[in-house]
Amino acid sequence: MTSRAFGWMGQCIPFRDGETVASALETAGVYTLGADALGQETRYFCGIGACQCCLVRIDGVVREACITPARSEMTVETMEVRRD
Ligand code: FES
Known part of the structure; x- marks a missing residue:
């Protein structure tokens, strides 16, 4: 089994093929993915x-x-990340 990783908010998140x-984020202990318009955790x-x-x-696209x-090499961020 090959193990690889992607980026999440400055962390390296490993994942399996x-x-x-x-799934990879939850396995790494990341449960909160962002916040909605009312500030509730998503x-x-x-x-x-x-x-x-x-x-x-x-990679800059909402998914x-x-x-x-x-x-591998993808960058995953919360929706709140500003792109000025
Ligand atoms: S958890 Fe992804 S769309 Fe519902």
Whole structure:
């Protein structure tokens, strides 16, 4: 089994082949993925791409972490990261 890693908010998150971004983050102990418009924490919930609770920015593009396969060298950030 090959183990690789991607970046999350300055951390290096390892993942296994076939694992999603959300799965790798949870395995690494990252449960809070961001905050909604009311400031409530957003977390992995449905796991099938339906609820939008796991939206993150992957290489600058908004995606559902629960259905996006992890790839080496990708950069994953919360939605709150500003791009000025
Ligand atoms: S956890 Fe529901 S869309 Fe990802």
